[in-house]
Amino acid sequence: MLVAVLVPFLCCLSLATAGKLLVIPMEGSHWLSMKEVLAELSKRGHEIVVIAPDSKMLIDSSGIYELKMYPVPFKKEEMEELMRSLSANCFSEEPFLMRFFNTWDNFRKTSAMFQTSCSSLLYNKEIMKYIKESKFDAIFTDPLTPCGQIIALHFSIPTVFFLRGIPCAIDIHAAQSPDPPSYIPRMFSLNTDHMTFPQRVKNFLISISETFTCSMVFSPFESLASDFLQKPITITQLLSHGSIWLKRLDFVFDYPMPVMPNMIFIGGINCGQKKPLSQEFEAIVNASGEHGIVVFSLGSMVSEIPMKKATEIADALASVPQTVLWRYTGEVPPNLPKNVKLVKWLPQNDLLAHPKTRAFITHGGSHGVYEGICNAVPMVLMPLFGDQMDNAKRVESRGAGLTLNILEMTSKDISTALKAVINDKKYKENIKRLSDLHLDRPIHPLDLAVHWVEFVMRHKGAPHLRPAAHDLNWIQYHSLDVIAFLLAVVLLSLFISFKCCLFCCRRCCCKKGRTRKPTKSKSH
């Protein structure tokens, strides 16, 4: 049966009607896995147009799509400087308050840059005219910056969102998915799904505070959207119009929670087909002998780390017999041991897939963690910012790795953690179990993503998956008007019953009174 069904499905690959897809991506690592979906869509004959600012970092020209650029009033160097500053702040040993304000300042600048970029796009008459005339079937966008959805709403084009999550659970609220704070850990809470009472209090307080913090963070986007669409709109209302939410998560890694039928889970989409290693890397891996290798990368955003920290790390790496492949572009630490090979870039997924790989030292970005899970490599996590702390907590709570505090860790801590994940069998067993569960799926996440993008293109959206909750206000959704009405009915009934009883009693008393009254009058 399976073969009988799959054969026509495979056949329909070439039969599918080609459509026109507009892509409004997000800069950074988010773009990398989105590009893989575009490559697949391009193979299936769709016409793809990517719109990006002319100052960009990872978004590049390609034969698989047409890249249209619009001018923005900032330079690529400014973005890179911001990223550098963000990563430098992670290693800063300044007092907490100072680091907090630096992070906040960086965040404000990054956010302002995205808003400027969005504004430049929305008010670019040429691009807007092009979009209007191009009659796109769908918009494929990362809703972390809601620019794509503003355009979609303006031109009535259905959207497919591609994301891991949005701070303050805006994605969850916009999709009308319930998320009780009693067992769904909030972003940045470092809680797991099993919380103690104090942890539940913390989680509850974070969930309340999110309403205020996020309205502050997203208010410039809300103003932009309201001005452009000429009607007041919140960020949640804006994103509630998304047809399909392609979410880069899997419940092997994330905790199970209520979801909506228009959420499609494609966690691990970036664990593509393994390619053979280049001669250079193959030689290093083969030379590692029985001890094998350790892959070490703090992600593409962190290019260098302070020399003191680098020296400590180098010191720790000397304590293991494995060959360590360290992706590092900063200044070489003077104590770099022989077993450590510094490289400017490494084929992370292909190296993790190698049977000689014993451990993965990572910053805990979701892409890296999924590659670790796919390839069943236990991890040492050094989270830096964003959702990385939560990701590290998830891996650790599954017994598949150990987390280190990048600021406080000593050479000994790193060495102990690394030796533990390599030598203690339980880490390998746990990550192997997660990996087996993750890879045992009826369809590859990439094909699932492609299917749903095409679905929205074919059917001009997915209105049958839109819950009616979108048409209710907060009071109606929680049935508070119904409860108030029923309470009123009950109280009114009680009141009437009470009044009736009172009336009956009075009648009785009255009768008695009347029988006594003449006696009284007689006495007068």
Place this chain on the structure above:
Amino acid sequence: MLVAVLVPFLCCLSLATAGKLLVIPMEGSHWLSMKEVLAELSKRGHEIVVIAPDSKMLIDSSGIYELKMYPVPFKKEEMEELMRSLSANCFSEEPFLMRFFNTWDNFRKTSAMFQTSCSSLLYNKEIMKYIKESKFDAIFTDPLTPCGQIIALHFSIPTVFFLRGIPCAIDIHAAQSPDPPSYIPRMFSLNTDHMTFPQRVKNFLISISETFTCSMVFSPFESLASDFLQKPITITQLLSHGSIWLKRLDFVFDYPMPVMPNMIFIGGINCGQKKPLSQEFEAIVNASGEHGIVVFSLGSMVSEIPMKKATEIADALASVPQTVLWRYTGEVPPNLPKNVKLVKWLPQNDLLAHPKTRAFITHGGSHGVYEGICNAVPMVLMPLFGDQMDNAKRVESRGAGLTLNILEMTSKDISTALKAVINDKKYKENIKRLSDLHLDRPIHPLDLAVHWVEFVMRHKGAPHLRPAAHDLNWIQYHSLDVIAFLLAVVLLSLFISFKCCLFCCRRCCCKKGRTRKPTKSKSH
């Protein structure tokens, strides 16, 4: 990519390790689609054992599984008589109260029969010994009668549930899925997902009443489970141990609502591959000419209908130029027109798939409705009992059919409705749209079902999909303890602040008092 990924998947069909599956099915139409999954699992080399009572209706012996029977203290004829009585009651013209009590009595008897059957199984030492010794990898069961789950819990075997739904939303509560009554219509409410205020009041009241009605209905099963497992257990607690919920629903037909990651939607699983019609049916269809045919069946449970109703129906069918294929085993109405062919059985799905089929007259059982949707045939619905009224409402609310009240419908009503769904293009367009959406899926529901049964067999359950909500009580789940604690903290803070202010004020007053006091003492 898709091909590259699917090829190893296809290969793994033959490589998959064969397992041992115990099936504890539900009698009636539920069994028919379950059997299709078993056929597929059997092809994949699994050893399947079906356990059923020796008095059974549709469950039969087969080469694809081993059928083990246990004796029950009732006969097949008694079951059939109950079914007959249930269907006869649908056409009864007795006063409402009388019909209600008859239905209740039938329901009570059916329920008692299922309980007796379950009890006979649980206390059958031979079968229990066999299950214990057989080391099954999983139990595949219909949780409408929770007998399979009682056995699963007793022997610690993971379960896969196969169902459409359980009255009182027990399935939803057992899976910890939220279901706000503001937009999720309750079973038997006849509401859609868009409700007026009175409808929301009705829905809310039904959702409250469900707690009481269902505890009454399921209490014998709860006693049985508690006695057998030797610990008190509710039906919701019992079913909360299910690893995977294979739900026979699709959001083309059902309304979108929150779901849990361990719920897999396989609506339309019964719309299998179309087989060519037999010569007899092919001849009838071909002879229908340009007008085509109408397929008419009130399901396998309704064998005959009162002559008065049958005469009215026959009268109405004479008014359309289509040939009507009517599955009917009762007494032939005297006015049967020439265009109506009575048959004892018909290949429903294959006939609906024929391009000459113009309409489908159905009782609105979910299997039939899905076949109507799969094949894009507009429907006239004559719901009789159970969820059929709700199903009919769903089809009607989608503009894909018209509903008739079986008791009140006249010959003219039937004729008008039938002509409307045949001649008014909007019905065909709407059902075609639903059909297109329903069939546009990345994997066939049957393969999805097979994958998840095998998943549970391979991994001994799916604990990573079990939400932590199961480990919270009602107060904790709704964070009521956290809210109470925070309120207490706020009130205590206010109280302390107030007391401090009061203390300060008193100190001030006291000082003033002291400055006055000496004056007073002097005056003495």
